[in-house]
Amino acid sequence: MATLIHTLADHSDDVNCCAFSPSLLATCSLDKTVRIYSLNDFTELSYSPLKGHTYAVHCCCFSPSGHILASCSTDGTTMVWDTRGGQVLAVLGQPSGSPVRVCRFSPESTYLVSGAADGSVVLWNVQSLKMYRSGSVKDGSLVACAFSPNGNCFVTGSSWGDITVWDDTMRCLYNEKAHDLGVTCCDISSQPISDGEHGSRYFQMASCGQDNKVKVWLILFADSLGVELRYKCTLSGHSAPVLACAFSYDGQMLVSGSVDKCVIIYETNTGNILHTLSQHTRYVTTCVFAPCTALLATGSMDKTVNIWQFDSKQPCAGNTVENESEVAVQNWSEDDVSAWLCAQGLTDLVGLFKRNNIDGKELLHLTKESLTNELKIESLGLRSKILQKTEELRMKMVSASVAIPDEFLCPITRELMKEPVIAADGYSYEKEAMENWISNKRRSSPMTNLPLHSLMLTPNRTLKMAISRWLETQQKYGETT
Helix, strand or coil: CEEEEEEECCCCCCEEEEEECCCEEEEEECCCEEEEEECCCCCECCCCCEECCCCCEEEEEECCCCCEEEEEECCCEEEEEECCCCCEEEEEECCCCCCEEEEEECCCCCEEEEEECCCEEEEEECCCCEEEEEEECCCCCEEEEEECCCCCEEEEEECCCEEEEEECCCCEEEEEECCCCCEEEEEEEEEEEECCCCCCEEEEEEEEECCCCEEEEEEEEECCCEEEEEEEEEECCCCCCEEEEEECCCCCEEEEEECCCCEEEEECCCCCEEEEECCCCCCEEEEEECCCCCEEEEEECCCCEEEEEECCCCCCCCCCCCCCCCCCHHHCCHHHHHHHHHHCCCHHHHHHHHHCCCCHHHHHCCCHHHHHHCCCCCCHHHHHHHHHHHHHHHHHHHHHHCCCCHHHECCCCCCECCCEEECCCCCEEEHHHHHHHHHCCCCECCCCCCECCCCCCEECHHHHHHHHHHHHHHHHHHHCC
16 A cells, blocks of 8 residues: 655755655756755755756756765756765766756666767766766657666667667667657666576566556666567556656566656556556656655656655654554554654654654544644644544554454455445445546456446445444444453
C-alpha cells in the first residue's frame, strides 16, 4: 500500500526533477532553484535553496555517496555542489552553450554525463571536474540518461525518439527508435535477471515517451559482444504522454508519471498495476524511489512534491516507532506519536503534541472538542485530518487484533472497507479501489471477470452501517480487556 506522508510546496514554479541520496531529497524547478531536504523529517536544510542557475533547472542528481549533487539548466551549465555545506564545486559549461536537459552520475562516481538541447552529450571526469569526452546524437534534444550498473556504458534518449547506448569512451554501441513521438525518460534496474534460455544476465530498462507508452527492454552489457537490446513489453495505463519513469532499488517495482496527472506503480515481473496515485493537480514531471527506504517522491507542474511510503516497519525514515500491528498504540510513547505524525504528513504538529504530552493513549482519545479547546487547533481541515487519521489507526488496531468478517473486506484490496459501493456485478467494493479499477480502463468484474454492463457505483449504506457497528463493538471490547 502506498501512503502519502508529506507534501513539499516550497517551489514557486513547476517542479522538474527529484532525486534521493541515502539521507537527502533534492528537488529542482523552473524557479531557478534547487532545494535540499532531510529524510529524517523532510525539513529543508539550512543552506537550501541552492541559487546559482540563471534560468530554469531541468534535472538534478546525487553521486552514489550523496556527498555531491549535480544540477543542470537552460543557462547551458551543469553545476556541481557539495551537499555537506551547499558550496559550489564547479560550474561545467556545455561546450556549445546549449540548454542542458539531463545529468547523471555513474555508479562509481567516475563520470558525470550532461545532455543538451542541441543533441550534444559530455562525459565529465568527476575527480578533476574536467571534460573527458564529448559526442552528439544525429537528431533531436537529449532529454534522458541512465548508466549501466557497472558504469561502463550509459543510455541516452532523445526527443527524436531514439535510444542510444554509449561506452565510456563515447563510442556509440547501439541505436534504436524507441518512441515515435520522442523519448522523455529512461532508467535501468540495478538488479540483473536471467533470460531463462542461455543463462545470460540481462538488466531491465524502461523508457517512456510522448506516445503515452512505457516500454520495458532487456539489455545485455557484454564486454566481447558489445550491447544487446531486446524489446520485452509495453505497459499500459496512462492516457497521455508519459514524462518520467524509474525502477525501485530492488527492481521489483517500476513507477511512471504522466500528463494525465497520474502516477502508476507496476510490478516489474508481471507488468500488473499495483497502485494508481492521482493526488497531483497538473502534469506529473518526475518520480523516483529512494535507495535505502520505502519512499517514493513525485513532482509536478502543480509546484509540489509528494512523498509516498510503502508498507514498512519504519513509517518515517530515521524514526523508531514500531509497526502498529506489533505494538499496541495505547502503549506508544510521546516520541512514537511524533514519528506517527511525521508518517502522516503532520510534522508541523510534533511540537504542539509534545508540549501537551500526547502519548498513544491520549492520541486515541482525541476528539473534535479536545482538538479545538485544549490543543487550540483552529483549522477545521486540520482537525478533520487528525480525526480521520486516528480513526484509521483504531481500525488498524482492530484489524491486527481480531479476524475481520470476510464480507467487510474489499475483494480488490483485502482491507476493511470505509466507503463500500455496489458494482454492476452485484459485489461490494471499497469505492476508491473500484474507481481506480475502472479508471485503468478495466471493464470487467474483479470477481467474475465478466463484462460490467454498467460502470455505476451505488453506496452500500447497509454494509457501511454494519461495519460501523462491528467496529464500535470491537473498540468497546478492547477498552474492557
